[in-house]
Amino acid sequence: MKILFKNARIMTMIDKSKIINGELVVTDDKITYIGNKAKEDKYDRIIDVNGNLLMPGFKNAHTHSAMTFVRSYADDLPLHNWLFDKIFPMEEKLNADYIYELSKLAIAEYLTSGITANFDMYMEPRSIAKASAELGFRTVILGCVNNFTESVNIMRENYKYLNNYSPLVSYRLGFHAEYTTDEKILIELAKLANELHEPVYTHSSETKDEVEGCKKRHNNLTPTEYFEKLGLYNYGGGAYHCVEMSSHDIEIFKKHNLYAVTCPGSNTKLASGIADIEKLYKNGVNLAIGTDGPASNNALDMFREMYLVTGLQKLKHQDASAMDALEVLYMATVGGARAMGLFDADVLDINKKADIIMIDLHQPNMQPINNIAKNIVYSGSKSNVKMTMINGKILYEDGKFYFAEPIEEIYQKCNEITESIKKMMK
DSSP states (O other): OEEEEEEEEEOOBTTBTOOEEEEEEEETTEEEEEESOOOOOOOSEEEEOTTOEEEEOEEEEEEOGGGGGGTTTSOSOOHHHIIIIIIHHHHTTOOHHHHHHHHHHHHHHHHHTTEEEEEEEOSOHHHHHHHHHHHTOEEEEEOOBOSSSOOHHHHHHHHHHHTTTOTTEEEEEEESOGGGSOHHHHHHHHHHHHHHTOOEEEEESOSHHHHHHHHHHTTTOOHHHHHHHTTTTTTOEEEEEOOSOOHHHHHHHHHTTOEEEEOHHHHHHTTOOOOOHHHHHHTTOEEEEOOOOTTTSOOOOHHHHHHHHHHHHHHHHTOTTSSOHHHHHHIIIIIHHHHTTOTTSSSOOTTSBOOEEEEOOSSGGGOSOSOHHHHHHHTOOGGGEEEEEETTEEEEETTEEOOSSOHHHHHHHHHHHHHHHHHHTO
8 A cells, every 4th residue: 555645744753843745654663754745656546635744643641441431430539539439340240342442432532532542551462453453543551560460470461462463563561550569579570571571660759648658658769669679660651641740750760761751641630649740851851742541631632641741740830941842842742752661653764664644734723824733733633633544554534444344333332331330339
């Protein structure tokens, strides 16, 4: 399959906001040309971009896709009550088939937001892989061992199986959180990570209570200090949320080249706090953005997350120049890709994977054209996503999904699953 995009503005993200005017060619799953004028050839499809923007897809660096079934089920509650009284009891009713169907709904929503890959942390990873591969979506699945689900041995099996499952699927090592995972499990996980030379990811430092609880349990060590002590970060990795980070935590992140993945929508809704992204950025910490799950956010919308990243930093520091929009856009694309290990899908370049989105500039919120990159962060919305291509295949274009299964059937199945689980709760 060979596709020519002509009359395009192209933001490769190699040089952040630089935009070139010209043409881009996709051959099978890769980009094979970017420049002023592609050679005459036989193309399967020629797409007139009409002056719109081609750019790398957004990378959702932290989410729990299958939690679509509890979207707006337990809103407006404190974090502990929301999680332990409402969410955990509902999750106990899930099975592998449910997670497979519920993940497909999230994937559809990712596509409408220009998200071409996610870092998915949830139960039944093989069901997640099946849903992603069938729909053509790129996913990095994270192990989520804790005291209640999975085991390090199961994670080892999934690592071998899922990293050979599909070109669209990969698997990394991880655990839920310090407060849900006994030290014995973490020591075993550290051994596996060091054996495989693999990074490790987890929820960490999301609230003050979490950090203080960790200190009480582990000789006044913060979660980051505790994980380093156990050897979990010897080969890199990172943490989700990072709201409560000490100066020493930041030093540890720099030392081990870790990624801090901020989820401002979820942290705002659950009143967890505001991560000091400006401080992390100025200290040279690797940064990425996640939506978190559709239960705690509730939208899987990278545009809203980008705006919150920069907006909340300006408020936190009382400085309108805090967290420049160009850096935020980089976090949402290149930063997320590299946090997930997707080095072949981080920017638009020759021989990179054809994970491309088209931003519609012919809408009022994108006019006049002064600074396209900053306008995406400050004014852009999901309505501007005209096309989402993954691995050289267009999966979403002009409001239509290109799945084998009709989108309305996906909606129906997810509603039936949700109602079935709710009945079990009575």
